[in-house]
Amino acid sequence: MLLLLCAAGWAVAAVGSMMVGSTGIGWPKGELIWSFRRESTLVASLIGASLALAGVTYQAVLRNPLAEPYLLGVSSGASLAVFAWSTMSFASLQLANISQQAAAFTGGIATLAIVFLLAQRRGRLEPLTLLLVGVIVNAINGALFLLIFFLARSTDLQKAFRFLAGGLQPDLAPSQIITVAILFAASLVILLAISGQLNISMLSEAEAQSLGVRIHRLRWAAMIVASLATASAMAISGPIGFVGLVCPHVGRLLVGNDQRKLIPVATALGAALLAVADASSRMMGQLPVGVLTGFLGGPFFLFLLWQNRKTGGGA
């Protein structure tokens, strides 16, 4: 029932978004415009849903309300790997789409591993330290991007701008969208399947084990699947911030902290949010959606940070 409600909520937002174009609001006239808006809305929804899904999972597993793919550096790591991969000459081979996904996943996981390694202290991850390390890693990823851009003597400023500002990749092949859709669907099913156990991951290790949950295995599985969802989205877009932060928190206000309800609700909110952001971007002359989510998420993040400090920095 809840899943149907989520799907219906997203569908309303998606249909509404499809009615928004660069020339104004109205049902698209002509097959070409309809097809463009449909694909753009679908891609934006997939990316938003993937990022929100990853965000809600990171927050549960890390017991950190500020965790999300962008702030942890996973998004920029995945995007950087895709950019580096696509600048290499052999990326145009037949398997380019799949290898782009693989590059994104490798980049995302590698960045996450580095962030964890640097942020952990005796096995504990403090929320603010994690964020600080995420910010530093994001900055390094940005510098690496510029280095690759310079060394490759690339003149594709559009691509560069997309990476830096978080835009959706245009002219996607159907196979690329299908790959992202399959990876997202698989991630969603797996995370929904373990959503009950994710509730337990909010408890201490001893309590989780005494309730029958193999907590280390669960945490690793959830982190890998969430990173897979992030990476698959980043393979077709630049690093889009704050979707994975805002949606879980809004979802919590709607349905509480039960991951069995929160995961589908936050995911639907992510899909709807980015579909609406994409429509707004069309109205604003194809402004990258990352700019819009940044305007929305930045103040929201500061509010959460302030609240987190007020409560003593605990999760």
Next chain:
Amino acid sequence: MTSPTTLPTPVLTATNLSFAYSEHLVLHEVSMELLPGQVVALIGPNGSGKSTLIKLLCGLIHGSGDITLRDQPLRRWRRRLLARTVAYLPQSPTYEPADRVAEVLRLGRACYWTAFGLETDHDLATVARIANLLELNDLLDRRMDQLSGGQRQRVFIGRCLVQEPAILFLDEPNTYLDLKHQVDLLKLLQTLAHEHHLAVLMASHDINLAGAFADELMLLSEGRLTARGRADQVLQPALISQAYGVEMIQIPSPDHSLLFPKLC
């Protein structure tokens, strides 16, 4: 029904349990058993190995020696099945302040949930039954941060009972509770053991309260089990003085004598 002449079969038996953190031996060849319907209080000074023993018996950590749970070695129990037999309440249980009491109780059924966290009618009925037993019905919609320390502790015990365990391990459950709530909690544990045939093992720092409510006391000192028996057998000034390193005085009372540290 057990006849008066035969003892009930132990639900858990531990033989020669030892455990060391790095090279520091915390527990040394402890042997014990737990019977259904019995409250056993584990007493001893800080660092005597109480928490370590409880964690070993729950299967949360592993040392040397043998633990048999319902005639099967503890190591061979699958984690989910173990959680349906053994419940554990740590000294400081974790909770999300915004979580509702009903949500916390339902977590206890996690070891019964199927994929996607689907709950059966029996799961919901068990939560309702335990909420009723612990008089938590009026609190079910309350946030955890709106409860008193005593109420919160009852919720955590409820979460353990929702697991429908045969054994309940509690690590210093009286911490943070005032006297009235301490007494209420111990009465509750006594009722659960005697009327619901639960085996209860709790670590306690209050030797007199433990003596008043537990059927048996186990005294740990420097990782060794130095005494085990009824309160009047274990709460002996010489034994307790030696274990705690402080001279004790004995004050007679109707049920059993009370022990207090000699202040001057």
